[in-house]
Amino acid sequence: MDALDEVLDEVQDEVRVDVAEVPFSRRGSWLNVSTVVGPHTSARHLHLVSHRHGMHAAAEIVLFDDAGRELAPVVAATPSRLRAQGAPGQRAPGWFEVAFEDAESLRVRGHGAHVELRGGSSSDEYAPHAFTDPATGAVLLADDRIGARLRITPLEGTALRLADRGGRPVVTPEVVTPEGGASTGGAEGGTPEGRTSESRTSEDGWEIAIEEIGSAKAAYRATDSFPDVAEHVRREFAAYVDAIAPWRSPETPAATLAAYVLWSATVAPSGMIRREAVLMSKHWMDRVWSWDHCFNALALAPGLPDEALDAFEMPFDHQDELGALPDLVGHAIVSFACVKPPVHGWAFARLARLLPDLDRPALERVTEELARLTDFWLTHRRAPGHALPYYQQGNDSGWDNSTMFLRETVIEAPDLAAYLVLQLDTLGQLADRLGDRVTERLDTRRGDSWRKQRDELAAALVDQLWDGERFVARGVTDREPDGQKSLLGLMPLVAAEFLPRDVVDALIARVPDYLTAVGPATEELHSPHYRADGYWRGPVWGPSTVLLEDGLRRAGAAELADQVSARFRATCERSGFAENFDATTGAGLRDRAYTWTASSYLMLAREHVARAAG
Template sequence: MTAAASGPVFSLREIPFSHRGSWFGFSPVVAEKTYAEDVHLVSHQTGMHAILRLVPTAGTAGTAVTATPHQLTWSRDDGRIDLAYESTDTVRLRGAGLGLSLLAADPVLTPFSGPYFYQDPVDGSHVFTVYQTGRRYRISVLSGRAEAVGAQALGTAERGVILAADEPWEIAVEEYETARAPYAGGVAFEQVVKAARAEFDAFTAAVAPWRGDRTPAAELAAYVLWSATVRPAGFVTRPAVLMSKHWMDKVWSWDHCFNAMALADGLPDLAWDQFRLVFDHQDAAGALPDSITHSEVLYNFVKPPIHGWTLRRLGPLGDADRAETYRLLERWTRFWLDARRAPGRELPHYQHGNDSGWDNATTFDPERVVETADLAAFLVLQMRELSSLATELGRPEEAGHWSQAAERMRDALLAELWDGTRFVARGAHSGRTWSSSSLLDLMPIVLGEELPEPVRNALAAGIEAHLTAFGPATESPASPHYLDDGYWRGPIWAPSTVLIEDGLRRAGFVELADEISARFRRLCEKSGFAENFDARTGEGLRDRAYTWTAAAYLILAADHERRL
């Protein structure tokens, strides 16, 4: 990634080109770890689906593709094509010296899959009706010469629109449901680009007003969040920042917390939407879903209760919001106390590593249904927050109840899972305990000043042992279970880094917290905003446009700038 006067320049293999509010983007990434030769229009309604291939008529060889936040360009010595968003569901393209083929990405049409292509007799536009998304994609030719191929064809016929290279051309491409008025246009392409840039610049100014030479990745981090935001649709009840507009195109019930924190100072309403979205799907037991997409809400797992910790960073609430937040947070907390504690036990349990967010961490190798120290620590913080909210609401009895419950759980955590040198995990069925080399066992540092000094010291020393040149590895590099690309068995992740940095700072280990912040920020500046990173080399792994990583950079950079 590089910075330019017109904004950061990025690779489409790393970050898709999209626009705040849109459900589609442009990328060669067409499925998980699947990279096409050509740029595709990829929709995230009803899943991730490659809809159209965009192929310059001169081919991809020798054609450079350049992306900035407001414009996508194909260029050669003999011509260029530009693309920009006019609105959340409409893009404009123009070409001079280069033609363009917009072809169905799926070459097969059956009664149950694939694109049906036809010319609309009402306005002469060319329309793909796509089974996978249940949407239409309309191509309106504004100028130039176009040829349709495969209209109304069945089977494996090539389908699409070909724009000739021998004269300048311009088109609009729209995503919609059943019908809409013919494309009216009227706005010059230059104005479309100018408006897109102005919208992104306003977003960046709001979320990173402190950016400068010391924070070279801030603008691109803002773009990752801005471009991954979708408008409400389907089960997505609010404007939502997806975790990515690559294949990790969901909202998970702890990822959203970090995006909310990154947005809180500059865009509090959007931040609040991120926090509240998962609570819109809270079930009768008080549990939050594992994940939410356009067309699916999953409850097969939950995610850790970091929501009380998060609320401390989201700023003051109005009276109505405070009362509603208290109600929702209380229900989420009681789920853990009522449904996730074995009879006679003070400490709650995860039913699987996925519940913790650390899916395959070595903490869960001996058993899956496990009482862990991180879970208890998060709930202590959450009950402290409930006590504070109850006090603000003028409910002293409830405030006292939650304060006492927090103290009981903290005392049980120290009495039952601290072995004198480290925290252990305990099987909910067997009652046996064990330790691991996972960073997860050190997460109770989030309790900060609530921990006794010897416990704080031991946790800080353990965290320091996990520290590589790029940040805290999720599995000790000295462990026989460490894997460079082992998901939660080695790589560096944004959420664990932010939680640990905050806990260390509140526990009094400011220099170590500063060092972890600096190393992670340098990592993002070097390797972008990947889902996770190789702890030894710093290489970005898995999905390379992950919003909670971008959010973590913005959170840590903003905090650092405020401390200067």
Template structure:
């Protein structure tokens, strides 16, 4: 595997450090940077611009990257990088050195620490570094001006005799603690390689034709995990270490699902992390990072569906774990009943497109709030899962309560939203007539709970090649809609969550062949075009962020289970 740093950053499991290509926005020049991805995606996190130097001058280079080693290859030398542990980077060069130019802001500074090491205090990014040469020397240009350094340029320079350079870049927050380093760079590489190979061996298997996709998906999911810190009460798989440097409260479900068979403890952590910070009202935040949780919107309640799926795929969740989730999932469900039904008609509503996860879907084109059948479908499944949990926990009265609520909401959903041949959404009690969104087909996840005529109509609509079905999968807005856009976010492109949910619904509906066909389309598209945030529905081209974890996780799930569906 040799991935392109312009699309996929170089990082490792547990680390908040990432080496990425940046285009030159936000007061930086174009180039490759060591970044600190703490604090969310409002900034690019750029710390040091990285360059290869020979004889004191920067020289051109190309990048060669796999899961455990990144190389900057110049014409007559190279510099390599590895992450032996989550909080430091080992650098090694032959016939070349490394220049690190700090993106300097107020108070940022560097000073000689002791022996050969220099400390760099990056006030602007709330992090410090210790730079230490192991072979060769370290030269700093860090002129002091009043209360900070006007610039910080650190050069790791090869030894004159061996023409080799070896050094360490260590992050720390408070007080620096010296450590023992691997004797050689090769030993450092071997250390991280063993760790990654274990992860890869425990990544879901897929058909051999999609093996290159699996290799990429495995690296992306492994490298996007960050360690427990601040608001993050558990290890968390970020959506990306490019720009989407947070976790979102439905994305985490798909990542948990992909982990549950081979890594159930990490899967449980992914699933539970949002419930650890749940508001007393029952609401869970829209997204989180190590520094804060964001509450201005939420994400759809797919958690019951996801948990039910996970319980079918592992026997490693103890009764204690089921007790741990029962009350939080109950509060999340009743929150919709208490706080998202402003007209008291027993139909829950979205207060923004972002609440649905389909941010700019045409369902929200005419205004908010919006009542949409997908929300009812998710809650029905969540209530059924709560009934299942209550049964396992011997809470018989609770079990019956959730069953009754699920049955009533199913009846209410059909009565309110089904208009003879289709589901509709409503704004202020009136049908939303703009566009033709795939969102209104999401009740297919209810499978055979739906009456035959409704299920058949939904399946026929999904198979209509003049609407959503393309050679690459299901567009999120009909390709015949006047609102369709090739790169229109939820107005056209193919996404992992919509694909996964609908394929699972088709399987539950008995549509095995069609589910397999869509799974093949998605896995082929992702293998050929990368694990992108979303894809052009007509060409399959990867769009936006090209190193997305829920895309990787859904690819792995579909390739492992839905390509060949067992009855």
């Protein structure tokens, strides 16, 4: 039995994590360990990656064989630990493993392993400044790209050797031998700089701590053993998955991995992120977009109510004076270059059902936030004399390159009006729930007013964008209709209860034109604009699937909704939680560890289990 088999036997109750697709990380941390070092870019070696100022490889972890040759390691990982070693047949008898001690600290230990930590990535022109701190004896890597320092501290029985190789800092952990010296291996030609060829690798192990720090921090002191650190993480994640997916069973085999994708992509407040947040990914999509968060919030409820509410409200921390939400929020950026679709009323109505004990201050706060967001769309995104609001570009819709924007980008779109119909309805419900109360900034007596606006907008949606067979988009200036075949035209199903029955039936009849064995394609497969990897011009996405499935249930088409749910869940169980999926093969596309995909699976699986239970 090799070391990888041993570690998997030790943690046989844990889900396996493929670090080539899903980063190894933990809740709260801005760091991860992965071979993915940039957009669609994977490296041969594992890297410690930071996300504070975007995605940057902070250190490369290189494993060597006995002859000093670099190896591409075989890696096994679970939520609690990662272990790497040479492939069978390679002259690399040792192994090393990693565990997160807390959000800012990792423990790394090796046994008979020749390992180097190199500042930055092999593809970087820039290398961090490295030195030994006289105050602590630790090695510091100061990296402007991540806006922080990595501090590497040797633990008992370990020494560190710091060298410069071509302007790039290299840190080598060495075992302190009984004779008082240090032994290691794995530099070029098998002889580290400053060593002799007579040095041999000790059979004992080495261990280090790696911390992300600011200007300074008290010297690191280990209080727990490596196994205890890993066990603490195992228990923490187990409690998390029990909270958000207590219903999981062999019939929902991807639920635990989906929970890990969310848990590991969660970061602590820092920079522009003012509360705990679930990033879209801890690959290169390491920000929060102002509609993605809604799906993550719904997956966290009802098991983690505080976290769910934080996930929902996080972008509202940056709501501007007109009521608009930013396009995205990251550690060092808040962008208003575009906005995102107002699915927030739809989402909060569902969230409130999952969290029936929300207190009055929370309800008042969200009511005000939704009211201001709605006023933004109906005041600042309606042309004079027009009843319908408009998008300024595809990115505003969240469906960046949808064919609905091919002819004209400034359009009155059917999905936008439908989302606002639901948002106005949600505001009416909240006003009724809060009762007759007026404050300087919140008037809850507007329930009837919200419903009047809802009905007027729903009537305008049908009157102006329904052509008798389908919903179209219209240019704001020329009023010409768009005739493309994007699934976006079916999104008004989410507001089915506010549409004429014949319109709803016609929309339901068109769903099979998009539904594949993988799920609902975002463009009809026979459309001339369909592309297998066309982003919003073909692939299957989690949020569009969830919205369509919900709309079909609202419309009374439960059997078809069941098909949509089952096919998408099966795709995730086969292909993981990619950003999107090829609509015919089901292959995962783009970023492979996308939280809203995982959340979409968790939502659909949870509701499927509840329906099956009656």
